[in-house]
Amino acid sequence: xxxxxxxxxxxxxxxxxxxxxxxxxxxxxxxxxxxxxxxxxxxxxxxxxxxxxxxxxxxxxxxxxxxxxxxxxxxxxxxxxxxxxxxxxxxxxxxxxxxxxxxxxxxxxxxxxxxxxxxxxxxxxxxxxxxxxxxxxxxxxxxxxxxxxxxxxxxxxxxxxxxxxxxxxxxxxxxxxxxxxxxxxxxxxxxxxxxxxxxxxxxxxxxxxxxxxxxxxxxxxxxxxxxxxxxxxxxxxxxxxxxxxxxxxxxxxxxxxxxxxxxxxxxxxxxxxxxxxxxxxxxxxxxxxxxxxxxxxxxxxxxxxxxxxxxxxxxxxxxxxxxxxxxxxxxxxxxxxxxxxxxxxxxxxxxxxxxxxxxxxxxxxxxxxxxxxxxxxxxxxxxxxxxxxxxxxxxxxxxxxxxxxxxxxxxxxxxxxxxxxxxxxxx
Amino acid sequence: xxxxxxxxxxxxxxxxxxxxxxxxxxxxxxxxxxxxxxxxxxxxxxxxxxxxxxxxxxxxxxxxxxxxxxxxxxxxxxxxxxxxxxxxxxxxxxxxxxxxxxxxxxxxxxxxxxxxxxxxxxxxxxxxxxxxxxxxxxxxxxxxxxxxxxxxxxxxxxxxxxxxxxxxxxxxxxxxxxxxxxxxxxxxxxxxxxxxxxxxxxxxxxxxxxxxxxxxxxxxxxxxxxxxxxxxxxxxxxxxxxxxxxxxxxxxxxxxxxxxxxxxxxxxxxxxxxxxxxxxxxxxxxxxxxxxxxxxxxxxxxxxxxxxxxxxxxxxxxxxxxxxxxxxxxxxxxxxxxxxxxxxxxxxxxxxxxxxxxxxxxxxxxxxxxxxxxxxxxxxxxxxxxxxxxxxxxxxxxxxxxxxxxxxxx
Numbered sequence: 022x023x024x025x026x027x028x029x030x031x032x033x034x035x036x037x038x039x040x041x042x043x044x045x046x047x048x049x050x051x052x053x054x055x056x057x058x059x060x061x062x063x064x065x066x067x068x069x070x071x072x073x074x075x076x077x078x079x080x081x082x083x084x085x086x087x088x089x090x091x092x093x094x095x096x097x098x099x100x101x102x103x104x105x106x107x108x109x110x111x112x113x114x115x116x117x118x119x120x121x122x123x124x125x126x127x128x129x130x131x132x133x134x135x136x137x138x139x140x141x142x143x144x145x146x147x148x149x150x151x152x153x154x155x156x157x158x159x160x161x162x163x164x165x166x167x168x169x170x171x172x173x174x175x176x177x178x179x180x181x182x183x184x185x186x187x188x189x190x191x192x193x194x195x196x197x198x199x200x201x202x203x204x205x206x207x208x209x210x211x212x213x214x215x216x217x218x219x220x221x222x223x224x225x226x227x228x229x230x231x232x233x234x235x236x237x238x239x240x241x242x243x244x245x246x247x248x249x250x251x252x253x254x255x256x257x258x259x260x261x262x263x264x265x266x267x268x269x270x271x272x273x274x275x276x277x278x279x280x281x282x283x284x285x286x287x288x289x290x291x292x293x294x295x296x297x298x299x300x301x302x303x304x305x306x307x308x309x310x311x312x313x314x315x316x317x318x319x320x321x322x323x324x325x326x327x328x329x330x331x332x333x334x335x336x337x338x339x340x341x342x343x344x345x346x347x348x349x350x351x352x353x354x355x356x357x358x359x360x361x362x363x364x365x366x367x368x369x370x371x372x373x374x375x376x377x378x379x380x381x382x383x384x385x386x387x388x389x390x391x392x393x394x395x396x397x398x399x400x401x402x403x404x405x406x407x408x409x410x411x412x413x414x415x416x417x418x419x420x421x422x423x424x425x426x427x428x429x430x431x432x433x434x435x436x437x438x439x440x441x442x443x444x445x446x447x448x
Numbered sequence: 449x450x451x452x453x454x455x456x457x458x459x460x461x462x463x464x465x466x467x468x469x470x471x472x473x474x475x476x477x478x479x480x481x482x483x484x485x486x487x488x489x490x491x492x493x494x495x496x497x498x499x500x501x502x503x504x505x506x507x508x509x510x511x512x513x514x515x516x517x518x519x520x521x522x523x524x525x526x527x528x529x530x531x532x533x534x535x536x537x538x539x540x541x542x543x544x545x546x547x548x549x550x551x552x553x554x555x556x557x558x559x560x561x562x563x564x565x566x567x568x569x570x571x572x573x574x575x576x577x578x579x580x581x582x583x584x585x586x587x588x589x590x591x592x593x594x595x596x597x598x599x600x601x602x603x604x605x606x607x608x609x610x611x612x613x614x615x616x617x618x619x620x621x622x623x624x625x626x627x628x629x630x631x632x633x634x635x636x637x638x639x640x641x642x643x644x645x646x647x648x649x650x651x652x653x654x655x656x657x658x659x660x661x662x663x664x665x666x667x668x669x670x671x672x673x674x675x676x677x678x679x680x681x682x683x684x685x686x687x688x689x690x691x692x693x694x695x696x697x698x699x700x701x702x703x704x705x706x707x708x709x710x711x712x713x714x715x716x717x718x719x720x721x722x723x724x725x726x727x728x729x730x731x732x733x734x735x736x737x738x739x740x741x742x743x744x745x746x747x748x749x750x751x752x753x754x755x756x757x758x759x760x761x762x763x764x765x766x767x768x769x770x771x772x773x774x775x776x777x778x779x780x781x782x783x784x785x786x787x788x789x790x791x792x793x794x795x796x797x798x799x800x801x802x803x804x805x806x807x808x809x810x811x812x813x814x815x816x817x818x819x820x821x822x823x824x825x826x827x828x829x830x831x832x833x834x835x836x837x838x839x840x841x842x843x844x845x846x847x848x849x850x851x852x853x854x855x856x857x858x
Contacts, residue, residue: 049695049720049721049722049725050569051568051695051721051728054568054728054732055728056728056731057731057734057735060519060734060738063519063738082516092513094514098514102507103507109495112493112499112708112709112711113709114703114709114710117464150552150745151742152742153738153739153740154740157740182739185738185739186739302516303515303516303517303745303746304514304746304747305741305743305745311452314452314453318455321452321456321458324457324458324460325458328458331461332555332559332595333740334551334556334712334741335553335555335712336712337552337712338552338747338748339710
């Protein structure tokens with residue numbers, strides 16, 4: 022190696038700039054760049070962090086907490102990590118579409134064992150950067166190839182990030198009635214009315230379970246009618262399933278709507294996230310599935326998804342997908358996982374019940390039944406923005422302006438305090 | 449009737465197809481000189497010893513979990529990664545005008561930079577701003593900027609095929625004639641695919657023109673440490689441009705120098721005029737991140753942060769990097785020596801003059817096809833070879849094959 026010379030690396034020529042050089046470009050390229058507003062959801066956590074009140078509560082982001090208010094690393098995840106470490110795998114690039122062991126298991130989890138779609142090979146499932154990445158790839162794909170319609174219909178309300186994602190991908194956003202603020206429940210008739218007017222071939226976004234932010238899900242018989250109407254209208258269904266297992270505690274029950282639609286002949290597109298149900302938030306584990314007409318079409322779609330992915334991040338991160346694949350593909354880990362998901366869902370259900378009980382104890386005369394009826398991580402309390410502002414300012418309870426709270430942030434230790442605060446701003 | 453009935457089959461990404469074809473080749477003598485990943489002398493992937501060590505540290509630390517990182521990523525990763533590029537004592541860092549966005553690999557960093565520039569540079573949403581990439585360049589550069597919305601992506605002269613070196617006059621000429629405010633993607637070191645870097649004096653000339661003509665500097669730094677074996681030497685160009693007062697972007701990848709390919713560890717370092725401009729830039733970067741991947745993956749960034757911020761581990765990492773660079777230098781020397789000994793027609797000095805993982809052999813497409821079909825040696829149609837694919841065991845076969853190819857195929 023001493024034999025080799027490279028004239029480029031011989032000496033460091035350090036040139037000190039003449040004194041006047043800084044004034045040559047006194048203005049900046051970025052003088053016109055405006056300060057961006059804080060993210061409405063993630064910004065809540067930042068504000069919470071800055072608060073010094075020892076009783077503060079973060080009910081903003083949907084990240085699960087145990088009953089001590091601590092992040093919860095699933096036991097099956099730790100076991101999977103240990104197994105993976107023992108294998109001493111290399112770190113070579115994954116394929117653009119991700120880890121095969123993961124994508125196959127991901128599709129199976131959503132669609133069910135022995136599903137006709139998987140057996141005939143007419144789905145393409147790619148690994149994505151969690152749910153956001155999946156939605157973005159989906160939005161890009163629709164924007165490029167679903168040229169008959171540019172409109173995506175979101176339920177009113179929907180996850181705050183849906184709109185900017187689709188908009189940035191070049192789609193137009195519209196809405197259909199979903200939440201009924203009078204009942205804090207599902208406005209079924211309103212939804213059917215709006216859906217019946219959606220122009221053919223438009224994209225309709227459906228939350229598979231545990232609707233975010235309201236926690237309000239259609240009942241099975243309502244899903245059936247929606248499926249029927251959507252078919253009549255010839256709409257392209259985009260399912261967002263970020264909480265499979267988290268809603269009812271049962272993986273299959275939570276995927277029921279997705280599976281029903283497919284059975285009824287809808288060739289859906291589907292986003293899945295493993296952030297919450299496996300607690301793999303920061304590892305960014307997700308999947309995007311297109312259910313195609315046949316295997317040949319699936320191959321063509323796959324090739325185009327790769328073309329979309331490559332200029333964004335080339336190929337996806339290994340760590341989380343490897344953990345998820347290990348859990349899904351190892352029977353006793355899978356079983357343990359089902360138990361842990363069930364446990365997380367149960368804790369949330371218990372907190373819902375405790376919150377209502379405490380509100381009654383505080384003397385609240387409002388109807389809080391919706392807190393128990395709603396499902397999943399979030400609860401649409403029905404609080405108005407001014408009430409939310411007071412709750413944050415006077416009680417250091419952090420939540421999003423729309424009145425959404427993450428039940429996962431509630432513990433048996435702080436549910437009483439929360440009830441006090443909510444009662445104080447609503448009495 | 450399917451909604452996707454009209455979706456055409458896309459052509460596969462060339463470099464991955466090459467690896468696929470290699471996998472399916474039954475010839476026991478086959479050699480893969482395609483994908484840009486490091487290989488040991490046994491032809492195996494190499495997980496850096498320091499990486500194995502830090503992984504154990506992470507596993508043993510019960511205070512760690514899998515919670516979301518902030519939108520812009522792990523702070524201790526971002527700052528230490530920027531220091532690697534700009535130097536510990538960088539005045540720009542001391543002046544609080546350096547920021548960073550943790551991204552998914554070098555690709556993700558280029559993507560974020562491109563998206564930001566399209567929205568906020570040279571007016572708002574000015575998709576007509578020309579983006580210049582070297583001729584040739586990494587095949588994904590074009591797609592990254594095109595997908596970010598830029599409509600006018602042009603080559604700047606770089607590789608002189610005849611003299612097998614840098615076309616400096618052509619490069620400077622394109623800089624002089626580029627419309628003001630054009631964006632130039634510069635390879636910080638170990639140019640991909642040619643392995644040909646400007647000298648210090650040549651970089652100074654490039655910088656002079658870019659400053660005078662108000663061109664935007666966007667460095668792609670995917671091989672820091674890998675080129676010469678020394679981090680500081682490989683960062684010379686980036687640091688020089690900082691001293692010249694540029695506001696600039698530097699997309700960093702830790703795929704190769706940390707061997708963390710599949711963990712997608714990258715960093716977009718931003719050098720701004722002052723901290724106020726920086727703050728606003730970062731706030732807008734957050735919005736772009738949020739609609740693309742929300743927040744970046746934690747494992748790889750944590751690993752790099754621990755390594756860079758722990759003195760003994762940092763020293764060990766630098767050693768690991770140097771050993772990779774040294775093996776590449778050894779293979780360059782061996783290949784050149786063997787071709788000279790065989791008296792293969794042509795000059796082969798470029799093999800040792802070029803730097804980094806890749807070498808632009810000068811083989812033409814017909815010769816490349818011959819190498820693949822007749823010798824089961826897989827390289828890119830451009831004639832690019834990955835030096836890491838060479839080992840002491842296969843180098844004779846490769847040298848003989850190049851010889852036979854050059855002699856028999858024109």
